[in-house]
Amino acid sequence: xxxxxxxxxxxxxxxxGHEWDGIKELNNPLPRSWLWGLYGTIVFSxxxxxxxxxxxxxxxxxxxxxxxxxxxxxxxxxxxLEQGRESLGQDLVATDLNKISGNPDLMQFALAGGNSAFKxxxxxxxxxxxxxxxxxxxxxxxDWIWGGTVDDIYLTLKHGIRYEADEDTRYSQMPNFGADGxxxxxxxxxxxxxxxxxxxxEADLEAAERGAIVxxxxxxxxxxxxxxxxxxxxxxxxxxxxxxxGGSHEEIxxxxxxxxxxxxxxxxxxxxxATIRQLSLYVHRLGGGEK
Amino acid sequence: MSDGIAKEPIxxxxxxxxxxxxxxxxxxxxFKWIVMAITLAIYYITPWLRWDRGEFAPDQAVLIDIANxxxxxxxxxxxxxxxxxxxxxxxxxxxxxxxxxxxxGRAWCGYTCPQTVWTDLFLVVERYFEGDRNARIKLDKDxxxxxxxxxxxxxxxxxxxxxxxxxxxxxxxxxDAPTLLRDLVTGQAHYVAYATVAVLTTTTYVFGGHMREQVxxxxxxxxxxxxxxxxxxxxxxxxxxxxxxxxxHGTKKAEASGEAHGDCIDCNACVVVCPAGIDIxxxxxxxxxxxxxxxxxxxxxxxxxxxxxxxxxxxxxxxYNANMALATDPxxxxxxxxxxxxxxxxxxxAIKHFDWRIxxxxxxxxxxxxxxxLGLALLFALSQRDRMTISIQHDRNPVFVTLKDGSIRNGxxxxxxNMIPEKRLIHLSVEGLxxxxxxxxxxxxxxxxxxTVPVDPDQVRSLxxxxxxxxENIKSGQTPFSFIATDQQSNEVDTYSTVFxxxx
Numbered sequence: 001x002x003x004x005x006x007x008x009x010x011x012x013x014x015x016x017g018h019e020w021d022g023i024k025e026l027n028n029p030l031p032r033s034w035l036w037g038l039y040g041t042i043v044f045s046x047x048x049x050x051x052x053x054x055x056x057x058x059x060x061x062x063x064x065x066x067x068x069x070x071x072x073x074x075x076x077x078x079x080x081l082e083q084g085r086e087s088l089g090q091d092l093v094a095t096d097l098n099k100i101s102g103n104p105d106l107m108q109f110a111l112a113g114g115n116s117a118f119k120x121x122x123x124x125x126x127x128x129x130x131x132x133x134x135x136x137x138x139x140x141x142x143d144w145i146w147g148g149t150v151d152d153i154y155l156t157l158k159h160g161i162r163y164e165a166d167e168d169t170r171y172s173q174m175p176n177f178g179a180d181g182x183x184x185x186x187x188x189x190x191x192x193x194x195x196x197x198x199x200x201x202e203a204d205l206e207a208a209e210r211g212a213i214v215x216x217x218x219x220x221x222x223x224x225x226x227x228x229x230x231x232x233x234x235x236x237x238x239x240x241x242x243x244x245x246g247g248s249h250e251e252i253x254x255x256x257x258x259x260x261x262x263x264x265x266x267x268x269x270x271x272x273x274a275t276i277r278q279l280s281l282y283v284h285r286l287g288g289g290e291k
Numbered sequence: 292m293s294d295g296i297a298k299e300p301i302x303x304x305x306x307x308x309x310x311x312x313x314x315x316x317x318x319x320x321x322f323k324w325i326v327m328a329i330t331l332a333i334y335y336i337t338p339w340l341r342w343d344r345g346e347f348a349p350d351q352a353v354l355i356d357i358a359n360x361x362x363x364x365x366x367x368x369x370x371x372x373x374x375x376x377x378x379x380x381x382x383x384x385x386x387x388x389x390x391x392x393x394x395x396g397r398a399w400c401g402y403t404c405p406q407t408v409w410t411d412l413f414l415v416v417e418r419y420f421e422g423d424r425n426a427r428i429k430l431d432k433d434x435x436x437x438x439x440x441x442x443x444x445x446x447x448x449x450x451x452x453x454x455x456x457x458x459x460x461x462x463x464x465x466x467d468a469p470t471l472l473r474d475l476v477t478g479q480a481h482y483v484a485y486a487t488v489a490v491l492t493t494t495t496y497v498f499g500g501h502m503r504e505q506v507x508x509x510x511x512x513x514x515x516x517x518x519x520x521x522x523x524x525x526x527x528x529x530x531x532x533x534x535x536x537x538x539x540h541g542t543k544k545a546e547a548s549g550e551a552h553g554d555c556i557d558c559n560a561c562v563v564v565c566p567a568g569i570d571i572x573x574x575x576x577x578x579x580x581x582x583x584x585x586x587x588x589x590x591x592x593x594x595x596x597x598x599x600x601x602x603x604x605x606x607x608x609x610x611y612n613a614n615m616a617l618a619t620d621p622x623x624x625x626x627x628x629x630x631x632x633x634x635x636x637x638x639x640x641a642i643k644h645f646d647w648r649i650x651x652x653x654x655x656x657x658x659x660x661x662x663x664x665l666g667l668a669l670l671f672a673l674s675q676r677d678r679m680t681i682s683i684q685h686d687r688n689p690v691f692v693t694l695k696d697g698s699i700r701n702g703x704x705x706x707x708x709n710m711i712p713e714k715r716l717i718h719l720s721v722e723g724l725x726x727x728x729x730x731x732x733x734x735x736x737x738x739x740x741x742x743t744v745p746v747d748p749d750q751v752r753s754l755x756x757x758x759x760x761x762x763e764n765i766k767s768g769q770t771p772f773s774f775i776a777t778d779q780q781s782n783e784v785d786t787y788s789t790v791f792x793x794x795x
Contacts, residue, residue: 029305031509033502129688140702141692200697240695285732287692287702287757 085109089274097150100281107281114282117275121267122283130286135245135262140287143242145262146170147231148290154280160266161234169266172234177218178257187214192252195219198227198239201247307505309431310568312414313424317587326402327411335456338463345712347748349467357465361749368749370710373676379669383662390658392520394650395605396527400513400580406506407580409457409499410566413450420446424563450500451492458491504567507580514577522608524649528581529606530561530572533618534638536626551627554598561585561603571603599638610643617641678710679717681776683787690792697762699793705731705754707776709746715778717744719756723772724791726764730757758791765793 007014008026018025049055052064063069088109092100101107119128125136132138137145146156155170163169177183183191187210194211197203216225222235229237236244244262245255267276283289340352342365348356354363362369362377369376391398400407420442421427433439462484463471474480475488498506507514521527535555546552555572562570564585567578571585583605590600617639620627631639686702694700709715720741721727728738732755736742746752756774770791777784 029302031505032304032306033505034509035304127688129686131689131692138689138692140689141694141700143695237695241693241697242695285755287700288694 089272092274092277097154097277097280100277110278110281111285113275113278114280117271117279118282121271122279130283132244135260137244137262138242139283141242142288142290143237143240144231144288144290145229145236145244146234148284148288150280150284150289152231153283153289154276156264157276157279157283158266158268161264162261163263163266166266166268170234172222173261174222174235174259176258178253183214183218183256187211188253188256189249191215191219191256192249195227195238195252196247196249199241199247200239307502308568310504310566311424311427311431311563312566312568312584313563313588314418315564315584315587317584317590319583319587323402323411323582323584327408330403330405330408331412335460338460338468345748347712347750349470351467353464354467355465367673368710368712370708376669376673379665379672383665383669386658386662386665389520390655390662392517393522393525393655393658395581396521396525397514397517397579397581400507400517401582404580406498406503406511407566407582409453409495410503412453413499413503414566416449416453417446420449447500450496454492454495454499455488457495458488458493461491462487504578504580507567508578514580518577522654523612524607524609524652526605526607526645527575528571528579528583528586528603529608529611530574530603531601531606531611531614532572532626533611533614533631534628535572535602536628551629553626553628554593554596554602556592556596558592560588560592564588598636604645606645607649610645613643677783677785679715679776679778679781679783680708680710680785681719681774681787682706682708683774683789685789685792691794693794694759698759699762699765699791700757700759701791703756703758703774703789705756705774707744707746707752707754709748709750709752712748714748715746715780717746718742718777718779719744720775720777721758721772722775724758724760724770727758727760727772727791729759732756760791760793767793767795769793 006017008024011026013026013028015024016027049062050064051066052068053061054064055062088106091103091106092110095103095106100110118126118130122130126132126139127136130139142148144152146152146161159166159168159170161169162171162173175182178185178188190207190211191214192211193203193205193207194209194215197205197208197211215223215227219238222233223229223238224235227238229235241247243251245251245260267279271279337353338351341350342352342363344350344363348354348359348361348363351363352365354361356363360371362374367376388399417427421430430439430442459475466484471480471484475484502510532553535553537551537553538555538557539552540557561572562585564587565571566582566584567580569576569578571579586603586605589603593600593602614631615626618626618628618631620630631642633639682705684704686704690701692700692702705719707717707719709717718741719729719731721729728740729742730738731742731744734742734744734754738759742756744752744754770793771788772791774787774789775784776787
């Protein structure tokens with residue numbers, strides 16, 4: 001404190017000697033309750049240090065009498081959350097997959113769970129918006145290779161496609177018509193022009209006419225007489241506007257000659273039954289689900 | 292540097308000096324009783340007023356429903372996005388406070404502040420059990436006895452009951468009051484309810500019973516802010532030195548001496564009634580909450596000694612200064628009340644009196660204008676606000692989807708807000724997109740250019756809407772169009788513009 005203390009004329013109180021633009025600070029005493037407040041915080045801090053983790057040690061800290069830890073706290077919260085979801089999860093597994101949408105609470109639970117599970121397990125290939133890309137099918141359109149009912153999607157999720165580690169996986173293989181010499185190169189080109197013509201794209205009609213015969217002899221067994229495809233065999237529809245591996249003449253020729261065959265892993269051994277059901281309903285609801 | 296005089300050591304901390312306010316009687320005291328009754332009644336009764344809100348909300352007239360994010364005040368229902376109404380009311384409260392303060396000083400502090408009202412209430416209890424000022428001072432000094440213990444226990448118990456009732460009433464604003472009361476009593480209420488009651492009980496008991504004026508002096512910023520709001524024309528509680536000084540101890544003796552004397556007989560009546568423990572005769576002070584009880588006390592004394600009332604009064608600084616100039620002897624520069632009194636003891640006409648026209652000055656008119664404009668603007672906004680709105684979010688991933696038949700589909704998240712407590716059927720349609728049809732999740736029916744969506748009372752309905760255009764209608768790139776929501780019963784319409792994306 002300054003020693004040049006003076007006394008303020010009006011209040012008769014000593015000043016601290018501090019002055020700002022002619023305003024002097026009076027040296028009024030603080031209320032004692034403030035002091036008690038300070039002592040109170042000191043007492044509280046001692047109690048806190050004893051009860052909670054507080055003092056840092058070399059590798060850890062003092063544990064505190066209450067044994068509280070933020071890690072345990074999170075674990076408890078997660079456990080409580082899972083416990084809260086348990087009954088809904090059981091209902092989800094116990095209810096017929098096609099009847100879940102009739103129960104709004106269960107459906108909301110399924111869609112929310114499916115949404116978060118999709119981001120974790122599916123979005124890497126099928127994209128965050130499920131629009132696919134590259135060789136990965138689009139899940140929001142109305143074209144399904146292996147079927148788009150809830151049950152079909154469930155089956156694909158559970159056992160995968162061409163996933164050899166799963167005994168029940170669905171499997172099909174399109175022959176290498178070109179690479180294995182089953183068809184002549186010109187026949188393949190003709191067949192490709194025919195496929196373009198039935199999907200409403202520009203085509204060499206003369207070649208397409210020749211290709212129609214090639215198609216009926218070699219392709220129609222799986223892809224259908226009019227190119228409508230067959231879900232059971234994973235034979236895509238060829239008469240629509242959607243082309244997983246491309247719809248240009250060259251791309252179709254390449255696919256006939258040496259087909260790309262997509263593999264989807266089975267999730268039955270990695271995800272819980274409830275999660276697979278959530279994902280099935282979620283994907284079905286994305287916009288293209290079949291009845 | 293010592294000047295040789297032993298100074299008293301500076302005290303760093305100071306214990307509270309206990310104040311024992313004496314009961315005052317008079318017109319201001321009566322006014323304060325009335326304000327106290329009204330404010331307490333508003334506080335305790337409001338949550339119990341009922342209002343029919345249908346089956347989806349508690350039938351409570353005033354309710355801050357934080358869990359469901361609604362604020363109800365009688366016929367007004369406020370949703371979170373309409374919070375500007377609440378903000379506007381708070382701004383109005385602020386401007387209103389400026390207005391009142393610039394006109395009549397710290398009227399808020401003196402009459403309506405909860406700290407003042409509850410301290411007053413606690414003083415009533417104190418006075419009831421322990422007697423008035425002198426009895427209380429004596430009781431404080433008395434050694435402990437059964438009687439003292441009885442009085443103290445009764446007083447603190449009653450204080451605690453009031454405190455519990457105060458803290459208890461607060462939470463009723465946030466949930467259905469009758470249900471919450473039952474849950475509270477049966478021990479089934481949420482712990483937050485009990486914790487809130489406990490905290491507010493403590494603050495009420497400590498602030499109203501023990502800290503009182505210390506809350507105003509040390510905790511509240513308002514006394515400091517006041518200074519900026521008062522001006523020379525604001526009415527403040529004033530000791531009129533110009534007719535009070537010099538003080539005497541008995542008028543007759545003073546008259547006999549023939550010397551100049553004022554009306555103040557130094558009876559200390561104004562000091563003993565003061566709940567802030569100050570002497571108003573020292574002039575305007577930060578501690579003064581302008582409760583005007585000293586005016587009542589002094590008027591009472593003036594009546595008894597046969598002098599006009601108003602030695603302490605609500606006066607403006609300008610009037611006070613003018614009267615001081617009149618009463619100051621120009622030669623000796625000392626106060627001489629005889630300069631403002633005639634031979635019969637009546638005040639001369641040159642004395643300045645309060646004139647209500649001082650209320651109308653640019654500053655108060657400006658505050659009033661802003662306050663009224665805000666109020667009218669809020670009322671206008673309230674009458675014009677939408678009770679049914681939609682908001683649309685266009686899917687960004689993917690922005691469009693090609694379907695089997697070559698048509699293009701866009702997805703939208705549509706929210707329909709039904710902001711009235713009745714169920715409605717909302718007609719949702721697409722305009723400006725040729726041949727577009729939509730399907731709405733959860734709504735049965737073949738794709739069409741419109742859909743009818745039931746929305747529950749007071750609810751937001753979120754929908755996934757797919758809009759689809761067949762190949763012959765598709766324009767490449769972005770096409771702007773609108774969603775139109777219509778309540779065909781009330782004819783309320785809301786339009787939301789968005790875009791339809793197709794391949795470039």
